[in-house]
Amino acid sequence: MLGANCLRANSWVCGAYLSSREGQIIHFTIQHLELSGLSIGLGLVFAIPLSLLALSRRWLRASVLSLLGVIYTIPSLALFVLLQPWLGVTHATPVVVALVAYSQLLLVRNFLVGLDEVPAEVIDAARGMGYGPLALLWRVRLPLALPAIFAGLRVTTVSTIALLTVGGVINQGGLGSLLFQGFQDNFHAQVLVASVLIVVLGILADVVVVGLQWLATPWQRAGQA
Amino acid sequence: MARHPLATGGPGVSLPGQTISWLADGNNWRGVNGILDLTVDHLEVTGLSMLIAAAVALPLGIGIGHRRRGGRVITVVANAGRAIPPLALIIILASEPSFGVNTRTAVAALSVFAIPPMLINAFTGVRNVDVDALDAARGLGMNGPQLLARVEIPLALPLLATGVRIALLQTFATATIASFAGTRTLGTIIQINQATNQEQAVLAGALVIAIEALLLDVVLAWIQGAVKPGPRTRRRWGEGRPALDSVVAVSVSEAA
Numbered sequence: 001m002l003g004a005n006c007l008r009a010n011s012w013v014c015g016a017y018l019s020s021r022e023g024q025i026i027h028f029t030i031q032h033l034e035l036s037g038l039s040i041g042l043g044l045v046f047a048i049p050l051s052l053l054a055l056s057r058r059w060l061r062a063s064v065l066s067l068l069g070v071i072y073t074i075p076s077l078a079l080f081v082l083l084q085p086w087l088g089v090t091h092a093t094p095v096v097v098a099l100v101a102y103s104q105l106l107l108v109r110n111f112l113v114g115l116d117e118v119p120a121e122v123i124d125a126a127r128g129m130g131y132g133p134l135a136l137l138w139r140v141r142l143p144l145a146l147p148a149i150f151a152g153l154r155v156t157t158v159s160t161i162a163l164l165t166v167g168g169v170i171n172q173g174g175l176g177s178l179l180f181q182g183f184q185d186n187f188h189a190q191v192l193v194a195s196v197l198i199v200v201l202g203i204l205a206d207v208v209v210v211g212l213q214w215l216a217t218p219w220q221r222a223g224q225a
Numbered sequence: 226m227a228r229h230p231l232a233t234g235g236p237g238v239s240l241p242g243q244t245i246s247w248l249a250d251g252n253n254w255r256g257v258n259g260i261l262d263l264t265v266d267h268l269e270v271t272g273l274s275m276l277i278a279a280a281v282a283l284p285l286g287i288g289i290g291h292r293r294r295g296g297r298v299i300t301v302v303a304n305a306g307r308a309i310p311p312l313a314l315i316i317i318l319a320s321e322p323s324f325g326v327n328t329r330t331a332v333a334a335l336s337v338f339a340i341p342p343m344l345i346n347a348f349t350g351v352r353n354v355d356v357d358a359l360d361a362a363r364g365l366g367m368n369g370p371q372l373l374a375r376v377e378i379p380l381a382l383p384l385l386a387t388g389v390r391i392a393l394l395q396t397f398a399t400a401t402i403a404s405f406a407g408t409r410t411l412g413t414i415i416q417i418n419q420a421t422n423q424e425q426a427v428l429a430g431a432l433v434i435a436i437e438a439l440l441l442d443v444v445l446a447w448i449q450g451a452v453k454p455g456p457r458t459r460r461r462w463g464e465g466r467p468a469l470d471s472v473v474a475v476s477v478s479e480a481a
Contacts, residue, residue, distance in 0.1 A: 002437045012321075074435045075398035081415060081431035085240050085424070104405070145357075158307045165310035166402060176312065183316045191320050195313035202308035 017189035024178070029197055032174025036161045036205075039096050043103030043156060050104060050110035061112070065140045068105040076102070084170070095167040101157045102163065104123050114145025147220070150213040157209050163203040164165025175201075233318070244432065253429070257411060260433055267437075270403065272394045274332050278339030278392065283385070285477035286347025290381070291373055299348045306341030311399045319406040326407030333380040334406065335399055339392040346388025350381030383453065391443045397441055401434055411437065 006014035018025070054064040071079075076098060083094035118141045126140045166209065168176025175194045182190030247253055254260045263344030289295040315334040318324040324333070354377050362376045378385075414430030 068441075073394060073438050075401045075438055077401050077412065077415065078431040078434040078438075081427055082435065085428065155307065158304070162308055162310040165312050168312065169402065169405065176310070179313060179316055180405075182319060186320065188320055191313075191316055195310075195317055197311060198310055199308050206304075206308075207314060 006189070010186070012188045012192050014189035017193065018098060021190070025193060025197070027033055028175045028178040029201070032058050032161070032164060032176075032198070032201060035092055035096060035167075035174050036099070036157075036164050039099035039160050039164070040103065040153075040157055042100045043094070043107055043160070043194065044217070046100060047104055047107035047111060051108045051115075054108060054112060054177070055115065060108045064108065065105075065112075066106060071101045072105040077169055080167060080170055080172075089170075091170040092167065095164065095170075099160050099163060104161070106156045107149075107152050110148050110155075114148030114152075117148065118144045132138070143217075146213070146217050150209065154206055154209050157205045158202045161205055162198065165198055192195075235463045240425060242253040244428045247429045248432070249424045252341075253426075258293055258417065260411075260414070263409060263411050263413055264437065266408070267397070267400050267412075270328065270331055270335065270410055271393070271400050274335035274339055274396050274400075275389075275393055277332070277336040278396075279343060279389065282340045282343035282388075282392075282449060283347050286344040286388075287351050287373070287378065287381070290351025290392040291369070291377060296348070296352070299345055303341050303345050306338060311335075311338045312402050312405075313404055315399075315406045323438040331403035331406045331408035331410075333363055333401070335403060338399055339396045341435065342391040342395065343385075346384045346391070347381065348352075350384030350388075351377045353384075386449050386452070393445060394438065394442060397438055413428050 005016075007016050007020070050064060054061040074082075079098045079101070080094050083097055087093040087097060122140065122144065123136065127137050131140060164173050165176035165179060167173025168178070168180035171177050171180070173180070175198050179191060179194035179198070182188075182194060226452065249283045252259075256262065286299070289299065311334060314337060315331065316329045318334055319326045324330040351373075358376055358380065359372065362372050367375065400408075400410045401412035401415075404410045404416050412431065415427050418424075418426035418430065
């Protein structure tokens with residue numbers, strides 16, 4: 001299966017594909033990482049103020065979550081296509097904007113769940129120690145909400161990397177583009193390599209986020225040891 | 226391809242205008258590739274995949290939950306379901322000659338991805354049944370199957386329903402891209418018109434898909450509210466949305 005014959009035979013597993021298209025594979029892998037990384041990063045940037053907004057008023061919380069839920073319900077291919085006329089067809093902006101919009105439901109919900117789960121006694125104790133509302137949020141509620149926030153970030157990371165694949169249908173999806181091109185050319189090795197790489201990227205990114213959580217919550221480690 | 230979509234069409238006719246006239250044209254609603262027929266096809270593929278997935282996921286999730294072990298397996302399935310892009314499986318199956326480009330391939334792929342949400346929710350629902358309730362039932366002399374039928378499943382019903390709702394919405398969404406595996410769904414409108422550069426039709430198709438998904442969500446929320454046991458409370462639309470009650474629960478327990 002290692003010779004160039006496997007290319008001619010259109011084998012699923014083909015070493016010659018890897019060696020002959022190395023540059024192309026690396027190009028699309030980097031693009032996939034860039035686009036999903038940008039989407040996840042921007043997702044976090046937007047989720048923080050949105051969560052604080054949702055936290056400030058009870059009716060705002062319901063409205064924000066409803067709106068995010070409505071966006072989340074729109075199938076991805078439809079949303080990509082609907083954004084294209086306004087954001088452009090020659091670049092990936094519509095895909096990134098859609099992925100950021102989808103991530104908000106997951107991130108904001110877990111943000112709120114985390115902040116809600118801080119025990120009332122802890123908040124009372126902090127107030128008693130003289131913490132103002134901002135210090136309370138920043139130094140007590142936020143750290144205690146970190147496990148739930150990271151849980152949301154993990155789900156967001158893995159699903160964003162997978163969802164970007166659909167962008168391949170409009171040729172703006174990193175490895176999804178390689179996958180879809182492989183399908184149109186009936187090129188089995190390319191289809192399999194692209195698919196496997198997407199799954200591997202998702203798993204690796206998940207491991208990275210778990211590592212970040214380990215670094216960010218030292219007190220949890222102490223508890224486990 | 227490089228053309229800007231706003232630049233297409235006759236002079237002075239904007240893309241939104243063209244899209245609306247495409248939707249207003251009755252010919253685009255009737256016939257084999259009309260919106261109505263494709264909607265029926267889309268719902269058929271979605272429904273069939275859901276039935277197959279439910280037949281696997283619900284008994285399995287309830288069974289594992291009843292034994293109160295095997296949570297790790299459920300977590301692995303949940304994570305795999307999230308990490309594997311449905312489009313990749315659809316394309317792999319469609320490229321493989323033994324499956325090929327046909328409706329059977331699409332249904333196979335869609336069924337696989339409908340399993341995790343139902344499996345997780347069935348498992349979580351049954352496993353989270355209050356231990357006191359189980360003890361009380363045992364005290365009344367109930368055996369395993371009776372416990373399952375009269376206590377665990379009824380108490381797990383809200384989460385079971387949520388799982389079915391998440392799976393159904395997700396299958397409806399994924400059926401859109403399943404058109405590329407050779408089945409006829411609403412995605413077909415996007416697929417055939419993209420190939421011929423009919424931007425207004427592509428846009429109209431996307432609009433129809435988005436609106437139908439939202440309508441389905443409203444209908445499911447209504448059904449879920451109607452069959453919900455206990456006192457009827459008014460709920461704002463979108464509250465208690467499938468939104469991943471289960472994802473939050475599973476992930477938090479992972480993190481803990």
